[in-house]
Amino acid sequence: MRLRYILKLSFLHLVRSWRSTIVLSVMVISAVASLIFLASLAIGTNDAMIRNSIGLFSGHISGSDIPPRIDTEILAVQGVEHVLVRRQQRFLLWTDGIFEPVLLMAVNPLQEQQSTALWKKTVAGRYLQPGEDGIYLNQETAARLHLSVGGWVHLGTFPGDILKTLTVVGIYRTGISQLDQGLAFCPNEAFPSAEGLITTASFLQEGSSTDEIEQHYKRLIPSGKFRAWTEFMPDLKQLIDLNFVCMAIVMILVFALVSVGISCAFLIFTLKNLREHGIMKTMGIMPVDSTLFLICQIGMLTLCAATVGMVAGVFAVILFAKVGIDLTSLTSHNQYFVVSGVIYPRLTAVSLLPPPVLAIIFGLAAALWPSLYINRKSPADILRTV
Amino acid sequence: MIEILNVSKNYTSGRGHITALADISLSFEKGQSSVLAGKSGSGKTTLLNCIGALEKPDNGKILCNGRDICTFNQKQRALFQRREIGFVFQAANLLPWLTVAENLQFPLEMNGIRGKEQTRRISGLLATFGLAGYDTAMPGELSGGEAQRVAFARAIAHKPALLLADEPTASLDSATGYQLIQLMLSLCADQRTTLIIATHDIELIEMTDRKIYLKDGHLETKI
Numbered sequence A: 001m002r003l004r005y006i007l008k009l010s011f012l013h014l015v016r017s018w019r020s021t022i023v024l025s026v027m028v029i030s031a032v033a034s035l036i037f038l039a040s041l042a043i044g045t046n047d048a049m050i051r052n053s054i055g056l057f058s059g060h061i062s063g064s065d066i067p068p069r070i071d072t073e074i075l076a077v078q079g080v081e082h083v084l085v086r087r088q089q090r091f092l093l094w095t096d097g098i099f100e101p102v103l104l105m106a107v108n109p110l111q112e113q114q115s116t117a118l119w120k121k122t123v124a125g126r127y128l129q130p131g132e133d134g135i136y137l138n139q140e141t142a143a144r145l146h147l148s149v150g151g152w153v154h155l156g157t158f159p160g161d162i163l164k165t166l167t168v169v170g171i172y173r174t175g176i177s178q179l180d181q182g183l184a185f186c187p188n189e190a191f192p193s194a195e196g197l198i199t200t201a202s203f204l205q206e207g208s209s210t211d212e213i214e215q216h217y218k219r220l221i222p223s224g225k226f227r228a229w230t231e232f233m234p235d236l237k238q239l240i241d242l243n244f245v246c247m248a249i250v251m252i253l254v255f256a257l258v259s260v261g262i263s264c265a266f267l268i269f270t271l272k273n274l275r276e277h278g279i280m281k282t283m284g285i286m287p288v289d290s291t292l293f294l295i296c297q298i299g300m301l302t303l304c305a306a307t308v309g310m311v312a313g314v315f316a317v318i319l320f321a322k323v324g325i326d327l328t329s330l331t332s333h334n335q336y337f338v339v340s341g342v343i344y345p346r347l348t349a350v351s352l353l354p355p356p357v358l359a360i361i362f363g364l365a366a367a368l369w370p371s372l373y374i375n376r377k378s379p380a381d382i383l384r385t386v
Numbered sequence B: 001m002i003e004i005l006n007v008s009k010n011y012t013s014g015r016g017h018i019t020a021l022a023d024i025s026l027s028f029e030k031g032q033s034s035v036l037a038g039k040s041g042s043g044k045t046t047l048l049n050c051i052g053a054l055e056k057p058d059n060g061k062i063l064c065n066g067r068d069i070c071t072f073n074q075k076q077r078a079l080f081q082r083r084e085i086g087f088v089f090q091a092a093n094l095l096p097w098l099t100v101a102e103n104l105q106f107p108l109e110m111n112g113i114r115g116k117e118q119t120r121r122i123s124g125l126l127a128t129f130g131l132a133g134y135d136t137a138m139p140g141e142l143s144g145g146e147a148q149r150v151a152f153a154r155a156i157a158h159k160p161a162l163l164l165a166d167e168p169t170a171s172l173d174s175a176t177g178y179q180l181i182q183l184m185l186s187l188c189a190d191q192r193t194t195l196i197i198a199t200h201d202i203e204l205i206e207m208t209d210r211k212i213y214l215k216d217g218h219l220e221t222k223i
């Protein structure tokens, strides 16, 4: 039999038994659409965790040991949105005979506010302003020094050596221990030393490759140390990988179930239409042709249904990507959602393609059972029993 | 020319051992019309199925133009059925999701008869069987007699050498059945198609050249 004719027969069978075709399609459409949405949501969740974690302070790539002579402008390569430059040095803070060591960071307050979200974590007072002799202090250190907003603190390298006196303009708390312990900020102009280690925080544009830019940086400044967020936040990296593995397992399980469903449904249809298969056998249809006939039917059905499911899934993702899904109430105590609990589902090849591809592969596998059944059954038995 | 040599067929079922055919020997000349008559359970369907290679006899040979169809493998069997045989059963012969014309197209496609020749044959068959204008009708919309006419038309569409009909008139009233068989007999005579009809319809038995009676799997009388 010509394949074209088998395709025509399959098409006619599907169209003319449209009720059963629709019932089967609904199963595939809903599975594909919901999995595309779920996968996009998982990617959106990963995005949100990365965005929250790097957006608070560190950027996607953090640099240290940058030689002072180097113009950090060269780090603004293609794919990089902003590069923040900070100088840092250990100092001693004291008031009323209480001493606390801190790592003081000199920052450009305007740029920091533009690119990072630390200023949103202010619990008292406000963030720094350029040029002022102010200090922005973590809550823990402030409490130890019995400081509140408006109070002042001496700064030096050893007790008694007052290099500068700064006014506390703001106190913050992030919930992340690295940022909440022994860290303080002041505007560049208020930094009491001409030296200090230069560090950088690069924020990348969406879709840029962190690894490529990191490698590029290492070539640009060989003596500098550059680390991507995947290195300095291995816990987050693992969480994201785990998320992908879970998603893959869910997809495979869902389609295995859907394909068992399709297979059962097709077997029931085949049993219901067993006489037709018997009649075709008496007309000399070969086992390969019967198998192809079933495969073409299931193939066409899953192909069409997967396409419709894909469109529906994409539509849902686009809709929710606009408004976002606010899960703040579920994420407020979570360090990976310090800035915002809004998740924007995002379509990528990983979230878009596997659901329909799996639907078609599993769908075709679902044709095997009914065709085995048909091919093993003798036409005489079929015609006698049905 | 079909020769049946010492064919027997037994079944084992819940009722025990059943001899459906017991050492049957028969031959059918090309173009001859025969009727297989006998009571219910006498083995008519079993014999037709063996001749049409739908079932394999336990013993014996069935020679069709000198070739023993009992030794055919699956592919040879399918090709034999596709080219040489047309089947008509008591009812529900048609593929319900194909129109009348598409049902007639099926055996032609299977035998590689396509294009103009296919169209010509389909319209010829529709006219011959009084089905003009029925080409786009679905089987579900046909009466029993019309459906059976389509089934006959489909069974001879590819001009098979052998037409096997198992109680083709059982679900029709006698006048309709009579007309249909009359038509089949004349068409088979024209095309030199060997026709074997299994039936217990007395009227029908009287219409053919040859009558074969089966009783409990045995040949009773040969006329």
Ligand SMILES: Nc1ncnc2c1ncn2[C@@H]1O[C@H](COP(=O)(O)OP(=O)(O)OP(=O)(O)O)[C@@H](O)[C@H]1O
Pocket (backbone or CB within 6 Å): A384, B011, B012, B013, B018, B019, B020, B038, B039, B040, B041, B042, B043, B044, B045, B046, B047, B200
């Ligand atoms: N697959 C089977 N398993 C068991 N017994 C069978 C099977 N097929 C046929 N038989 C038995 O073989 C015998 C002959 O059956 P067959 O169908 O050939 O009779 P028939 O002459 O066509 O009867 P009817 O006129 O009622 O159609 C019957 O006794 C039947 O019960």
Ligand SMILES: [Mg+2]
Pocket (backbone or CB within 6 Å): B044, B045, B046, B166
């Ligand atoms: Mg019978």
